[in-house]
Amino acid sequence: MKHSDRRIERRSTTEDAAIDWFILLEEYPEDPQVRQEFESWLNQHPEHSNVWKRVTQTSSLLGQLGQESLEPNVNTGEIAQLAVAHKSLFAKIRPHLTVGFACIFLLLSSISLIPHLMIWIYADHKTDVAQSKEIRLQDGSKIYLSAYSAVELNFAADQRKVNLMRGEVLFDVAPDADRPFVVTTGDTTTTVLGTRFNINKGRSMVSVGVEHGHVEVAQASNLQEKLDLRAFEWASLSEHGKQVVRTVNQDYIAAWRQDKLYVEDQSFEDVLFQLRRYMKIPVIVLDPRLMSKRVTGVFNLNEPRQSLDAISAAHSVQLRDFGFFVAISMI
Incomplete structure (x- = not known):
């Protein structure tokens, strides 16, 4: 499977809130409670007003672009089909979205359709909110996906690779000395031959915990500080290269399973x-x-x-x- 390593730049918290309010006001324009809460947020800080102005201006401009630059019957399914020609997304997306909102969400970062489309296209296994799933892989390994998680698999005669696209996964890896088991998430790579370990892709960090065996963990941003984690060791690795390692009890690792x-x-x-x-x-x-x-x-x-x-x-x-x-x- 062709691997995609597209990174989505994270917005500030204020922008997150502004876009959330934009969506809620579009969905519930007549709800007085929503309007009252929005006005309260808007008046809390001058920055809120400035960010809100940028969001609404972007929405207006993109709406005009959608009307003037595209044929009336063109929709997001066709846009996505052009972007990923080898996938037939047109039939899936066509009934649901209009061009104006497609442009808004595609360009307004992490709650946009871009990360969801990338997971839709490339993920081999995924879970929804509050859902978990157990998967048995072709090599005999097992993976346990926690809520709202997704993985992409790339297995061949000489490799076993997994891309953790979002969420948290417990890996129970079958031994194979000729094919190391490699898990990537962002700039963090975890390599094992056979062991049981958990990886969590958080907001601004990745954590790795080992139940038994050992794993090697490396970050592209900090290659000089590779970690060799043993049983009951847990490490957090920030997006800035900061690493923290400590010993924990077994219940701490993959605690989501309980x-x-x-x-x-x-x-x-x-x-x-x-x-x-x-x-x-x-x-x-x-x-x-x-x-x-x-x-x-x-x-x-x-x-x-x-x-x-x-x-x-x-x-x-x-x-x-x-x-x-x-x-x-x-x-």
């Missing part, structure tokens, strides 16, 4: 990124200051909303549930 999330001095942004994989409604952060708060605790992944309640109670954070989304703000 529906638990262990958190020790992580940012609220990283924790929320994990919990969102288990939440079936959007979570909107109205105040970017929340993202830097530090969180420690053990949370139940079967009850992500209760986990958010517990974090909120400990950090003077207010949650408001509107049924179709949850808004988070400072008290």
